[in-house]
Amino acid sequence: xxxxxxxxxxxxxxxxxxxxxxxxxxxxxxxxxxxxxxxxxxxxxxxxxxxxxxxxxxxxxxxxxxxxxxxxxxxxxxxxxxxxxxxxxxxxxxxxxxxxxxxxxxxxxxxxxxxxxxxxxxxxxxxxxxxxxxxxxxxxxxxxxxxxxxxxxxxxxxxxxxxx
Numbered sequence: 001x002x003x004x005x006x007x008x009x010x011x012x013x014x015x016x017x018x019x020x021x022x023x024x025x026x027x028x029x030x031x032x033x034x035x036x037x038x039x040x041x042x043x044x045x046x047x048x049x050x051x052x053x054x055x056x057x058x059x060x061x062x063x064x065x066x067x068x069x070x071x072x073x074x075x076x077x078x079x080x081x082x083x084x085x086x087x088x089x090x091x092x093x094x095x096x097x098x099x100x101x102x103x104x105x106x107x108x109x110x111x112x113x114x115x116x117x118x119x120x121x122x123x124x125x126x127x128x129x130x131x132x133x134x135x136x137x138x139x140x141x142x143x144x145x146x147x148x149x150x151x152x153x154x155x156x157x158x159x160x161x162x163x164x
Contacts, residue, residue, distance in 0.1 A: 001047075002078070002082050002083055002084050003044055003081075003082070003083045003084070004044065004045055004047075004051070004083065004084050004085075004086070005042045005043055005044050005045065005058075005083055005084070005085045005086070006042060006043070006045050006051040006052065006054040006055035006058065006085070006086045006087070006088075007039075007040040007041050007042025007043070007055050007058055007059065007085065007086075007087050007088075008040070008041055008042075008055050008056065008058075008059035008067055008071075008087070008088055008089075008090060009021070009040050009074070009087050009088070009089045009090070009143055009144075009147060010059075010065070010067060010089075010090055010091070010092045010094060011089055011090070011091055011092075011147060011151070012091065012092065012093045012126065014126070017128055017129075018128070018129065018148060018151050019126040019127055019128050019132075020126070020127060020132050020144060020147065021041075021065075021094065021096065021124055021125070021126055022038040022039060022040065022124065022125060022127055022132060022135060022136055023038065023039055023040070023041045023062055023063060023121040023123070023124045024037065024038050024039075024121065024122055024123045024124070024125075025037065025039060025120070025121060025122070026101065026103075026118045026119035026120055026121055026122035027104075027106060027108070027116070027118040027119075027122075028108050028116070028118070029108075030122075031122075034135065035134050035135055036134070036135070036136070036137060036138060037135070037137065038125075038127075038132075038135040038136050038137065039136065039137055039140060040085075040087055040136070040140055040143060041058060041059040041062045041063050041065075041121070041124075042055065042058050042059075042062075042085060042087065043057075043058035043061065043062065044083075045058075051086045052071060052086075052088060055071075055086065055087070055088055061101075061102045061120070062101050062102065062120050062121045063094075063096075063099055063100070063101065063121060063124055064098060064099060064100030064101070065092075065094045065098075067090045067092050067094075068092070069090045069091050069092050070090065070091075071088035071089070071090050072088060072089040072090065072147075072150070073086070073087075073088055074086075074087045074088065074089055074143050074146050074147060075142070075143075075146055077139070077140075077142050077143065079139040079140070080138070080139045081139075085140070085143075087143045089143075089147045089150075096123075096124040096125055096126065099121065099123065099124050101119040101120050101121040101122070102119070102120050103117050103118060103119050103120065104117075104118060104120050105117055105118075106118060129144065129148045132144050133145070
């Protein structure tokens with residue numbers, strides 16, 4: 001059974017264009033990575049747990065942001081790792097400078113026996129379509145493409161569990 005994650009993809013309209021909120025993972029591995037390393041605020045959930053509630057919980061844990069708008073389900077996608085991800089988009093305008101992330105413990109360097117406590121997310125930012133596609137992890141691009149197609153009133157270019 002593949003691992004499952006759920007997340008929230010906030011969007012807003014600014015200067016007559018849509019933007020999405022992405023998060024950058026914390027910790028030394030990601031510290032100097034930018035393009036192709038940002039993500040949707042998401043996290044794993046257990047079998048039997050409601051994915052939508054898990055998505056809301058993970059968004060709040062990783063950012064401190066608790067969306068209150070309607071949730072638009074996007075197509076579930078399988079990631080290159082094999083993990084299956086469910087994402088809901090929601091309209092909202094959150095001040096990313098108020099980011100408060102939970103922390104996680106990791107061994108760094110791996111195998112060294114040295115443990116660090118690092119924020120799960122070290123920053124968040126709003127991006128327009130083209131920039132969001134450059135910054136997001138490749139396996140999550142399909143969520144951005146689908147949302148922007150829906151916002152533009154078009155059918156999404158990709159359907160199903162494409163491994164984007």
